[in-house]
Amino acid sequence: MSAQITMTQAINRAIDEAMAEDEGVILLGEDVAAKQGGGVFKISSGLTEKYGEKRIRATPISEQAIVGACVGAALAGFRPIAEIMLMNFVTVAMDQIVNHAAKLRFMSGGQTHVPLVIRTTTGVGVGFGGQHSDMLEAWFAHVAGLKVVTPSNAADAQGLMRAAIACNDPVIFIENILCYGLKSDDPGPGHVVPLGKAAVTREGSDCSIITYGRTVLDALEIAGKLAEEGISVEVIDLRTIAPYDEATVTASVQKTGRAVVLHEAVKQYGTGAEIASRLNEKLFGKLKAPVTRIGGAFSAVPMANALEQAWIPNKDAIADAVRSAVNWKG
Amino acid sequence: MTDMTIDRDKLRDIYTRTMRVARADEKFRSLLMTGKLAVIYYTVRGQELVSAAAMAALEQDDYLVTTYRGQHDQIAKGVPLNPLFAEIAGKVGGTCRGKGGSMHITHPETGVMVTTGVVGSGLPIANGLALASQNRGDGKVTMVCFGDGATNIGAFHEAMNMAQLWKLPVIFLCQNNRYGEHTAFADHTKVDSIVTRAKAYGMTGVHVDGNDAIAMYNTTKAAVDRARAGEGPTLIEAMCYRMMGHFFGSDFSYMPKEHLAEMAAEDPLPRLRQLMLDHQFTEAELDAIVADLDAQMDAAADFAANSPLPGPEEIRKDVFEEEIAA
Numbered sequence: 001m002s003a004q005i006t007m008t009q010a011i012n013r014a015i016d017e018a019m020a021e022d023e024g025v026i027l028l029g030e031d032v033a034a035k036q037g038g039g040v041f042k043i044s045s046g047l048t049e050k051y052g053e054k055r056i057r058a059t060p061i062s063e064q065a066i067v068g069a070c071v072g073a074a075l076a077g078f079r080p081i082a083e084i085m086l087m088n089f090v091t092v093a094m095d096q097i098v099n100h101a102a103k104l105r106f107m108s109g110g111q112t113h114v115p116l117v118i119r120t121t122t123g124v125g126v127g128f129g130g131q132h133s134d135m136l137e138a139w140f141a142h143v144a145g146l147k148v149v150t151p152s153n154a155a156d157a158q159g160l161m162r163a164a165i166a167c168n169d170p171v172i173f174i175e176n177i178l179c180y181g182l183k184s185d186d187p188g189p190g191h192v193v194p195l196g197k198a199a200v201t202r203e204g205s206d207c208s209i210i211t212y213g214r215t216v217l218d219a220l221e222i223a224g225k226l227a228e229e230g231i232s233v234e235v236i237d238l239r240t241i242a243p244y245d246e247a248t249v250t251a252s253v254q255k256t257g258r259a260v261v262l263h264e265a266v267k268q269y270g271t272g273a274e275i276a277s278r279l280n281e282k283l284f285g286k287l288k289a290p291v292t293r294i295g296g297a298f299s300a301v302p303m304a305n306a307l308e309q310a311w312i313p314n315k316d317a318i319a320d321a322v323r324s325a326v327n328w329k330g
Numbered sequence: 331m332t333d334m335t336i337d338r339d340k341l342r343d344i345y346t347r348t349m350r351v352a353r354a355d356e357k358f359r360s361l362l363m364t365g366k367l368a369v370i371y372y373t374v375r376g377q378e379l380v381s382a383a384a385m386a387a388l389e390q391d392d393y394l395v396t397t398y399r400g401q402h403d404q405i406a407k408g409v410p411l412n413p414l415f416a417e418i419a420g421k422v423g424g425t426c427r428g429k430g431g432s433m434h435i436t437h438p439e440t441g442v443m444v445t446t447g448v449v450g451s452g453l454p455i456a457n458g459l460a461l462a463s464q465n466r467g468d469g470k471v472t473m474v475c476f477g478d479g480a481t482n483i484g485a486f487h488e489a490m491n492m493a494q495l496w497k498l499p500v501i502f503l504c505q506n507n508r509y510g511e512h513t514a515f516a517d518h519t520k521v522d523s524i525v526t527r528a529k530a531y532g533m534t535g536v537h538v539d540g541n542d543a544i545a546m547y548n549t550t551k552a553a554v555d556r557a558r559a560g561e562g563p564t565l566i567e568a569m570c571y572r573m574m575g576h577f578f579g580s581d582f583s584y585m586p587k588e589h590l591a592e593m594a595a596e597d598p599l600p601r602l603r604q605l606m607l608d609h610q611f612t613e614a615e616l617d618a619i620v621a622d623l624d625a626q627m628d629a630a631a632d633f634a635a636n637s638p639l640p641g642p643e644e645i646r647k648d649v650f651e652e653e654i655a656a
Binding site: 054077110 | 426427436446451456463484489491647649650
């Protein structure tokens, strides 16, 4: 068996490698330095010892100031990484992200740019309730000038983080709390996964499940089960939500003729709507069934485990959506 | 005590910067009045000197972050007039190819890194520029300009605290022009002055008459020297007046008569002219400076008028590094 690496180790390694190569790579965030334990989720563990407190800066609880300082440092030619502890707290810094990071390249006519990575984490299923669990990727994908990335496995997390840090535009990098301990085969040092390229994680011929982040695991599990029923499911892991890899997704659905878009975020006005709409525009007349969407319930994420499990996209519902597509009679 | 002496060359420099701002502002207003320009413009009448004296204390490669009412800061910092006029007119020869406009002037060659249209948002960004200088040890100072209205938004407080915590080489220049949009200072803030807030962050704070060229220059210079020496940030509250409405052409009948009278009495332009005469500059010398500037304004207005409009392909450029598909 080859060596394994967790997502936590993978992200740490990617940042470590980038910091070793470029003095301009810095990390700002609450509790991120060694004195505070290397971050709530230990992503920056060991980095202060190597790179010092000028480059690993533990900040006050000031999300606007954290992101703003990273925007400014990026304008001066640095490649800062902002750690925003949880995705819901990103809302406190929306002005800096939406009005500044995303737009300064355009509004300056290309004279300046903002090579910034905003790392954040979230996830339904740990009982954190309504203000610590949301997936808000659609908010950012809606803004011209932002790239939105979310890995589903450790190896991709490492490679996507390297690509995000190297990117000359702002990247929102969404991690999932439940995925930090997941192990992948160790991709080794220097691994890079280009932004904007989806992965065909499992090949199939009857229906495509298009998803990203933690729900890729659900999709793969359901694909395995449906194979026993004779249904061949193709799983597409977008990896980068924006810009959207239209070529890979369209090719998959052209082949299978059927698609289910799955995400943890609430379904209403989510990325699933955009993807379904694009598939309709590209493949109308070639689809064998309507493209359907599966997402979280339209409420705040509840705390009680029973409610949380009822809220989250349900594996049976995913399987049923695929079966309905395959059995669609019009 | 603020040093009240000044070098004659520096005084001439401040006068020239002040009048460059003043003549540009007057030119913009005349272009708007005659219909040659039809854009939103936040006039800087009354704030010419505060900027000129502050920018005269910076080097060209020091960073500046300013706000939508920022033409005085940009011009005083040295942004060339031709592309500035063209940008305000939305032309392709503008600093930002017409994609930013007066509220978003950017000109890195003169250190103008961000002009923001969102009140208070420049302060956290200024910290980041200063942080880069601190890590690099490049000796640059960052100045961020904002009005009294910006001091009640959260970004101000977050940024002030962080700057002092990390002793960043940044200068927070609050140009207290007595109004936040249509709301007078006393109606939006309970403390008597902004500078009292510096104490809350353990920061050095200085209150200065922004219309006093020598005091304004020396105060800024002292803050710049402290920042370059690694002694951390300074909050400067420079008192001045916004002598017209919120944006050009907007009603300002909400300003009481007594305020308008006080404002007229404190007009920085005649006051600076008198200071120059007191320092043995001649009328002829000062008039020659202004005449030369006016010729530059006419040339800039012509440049802007003759610069082409940006084409629709510009919409796909500069969204990302790579051009987006049509």
